[in-house]
Amino acid sequence: MNKDKILVLDSGGSLFKTLEYPSFKKNFYNDISEIKLDGFSKIILTGGRSHLFKFKKKVDNVDLSKNEIYNIGIGSSFLSGESHCLVVSIGTGTPIIKVSNNKVEHIGGTGLGAGTIYGMSQYVCQSATIDKINSLAKNGILNNVNLTVGDIYQFQNQISIPLDATAGNFAKLNHKSSMSDTILGLMNMVGESIGSLSCALNKSNNKIVIVGGGLFYPKFIESLQQTIHFYGHNSIALKDGIFAGCYGALNNVINL
Secondary structure, three states: OEEEEEEEEEEOOOOEEEEEEOOOOEEEEOOHHHOOOOOEEEEEEEOOOHHHOOOOOOOOOEEEOOOHHHHHHHHHHHHHOOOEEEEEEOOOOEEEEEEEOOEEEEEEEEOOOHHHHHHHHHHHOOOOOHHHHHHHHHOOOHHHOOEEHHHHOOOHHHOOOOOOOEEEOOOOOOOOOOHHHHHHHHHHHHHHHHHHHHHHHOOOOOEEEEEOHHHHOHHHHHHHHHHHHHOOOOEEEOOOHHHHHHHHHHHHHHOO
16 A cells, blocks of 8 residues: 555535545446445545445545635635636535635625536436537527527627627527437526626626536537626636536645
8 A cells, every 4th residue: 555645536516526645536326335445545535425334344544624615715726726716616516715825715606507408408318428418418409499589689788798698598498400400509608607607796806717527518608608608707617627626625734
């Protein structure tokens, strides 16, 4: 056993994430039983479902890093290089977190998130995988389900809002709308809602840092960032953002 080898386990509402130190190897799992815990001198638990971990063998050095919001904020700040930022952590739902020089504050959130996209997609097309959901969304046409400003106003000089902006999510949904249209409309609705809320809470106009399982859905992220840009804010979607909580919990131990 390597005396310096650490494993961080982040158990969220829908997904289990792991980060190893010092290799920084990362992985995620749907089933807690898939995670191998042998060979580590220290294990750090974080996330809302940390209590689910039952160790088959005695592990001498286990830490429970209780403040999940703090870990997500610190991890997102570290990964983005932004000491002042608004973190939008899109997991099962979406907490919104303000970070200012390692001071972390949970300032709002919504029950809309990646869990909404996955759950409602199961209703639209049963037993759909994430890959299948993304494949469907790629072929969707928003105008087949959403009412736009242009559907109401004929000329741009009639209103200050762009004609392609959404006036009503799913207001044009009917029997002619395809499964792809519906899935894309769902991603767009969640993206616009989270984006609008995030900008309203971003009083200091800091960069908005996007992390969490929502990163699995490219069309959703596209809609989210377009909405943020529409309101005049800047954003970054972190490549390793689903592991932000892991990095934050690890930072408590080794000071990244």
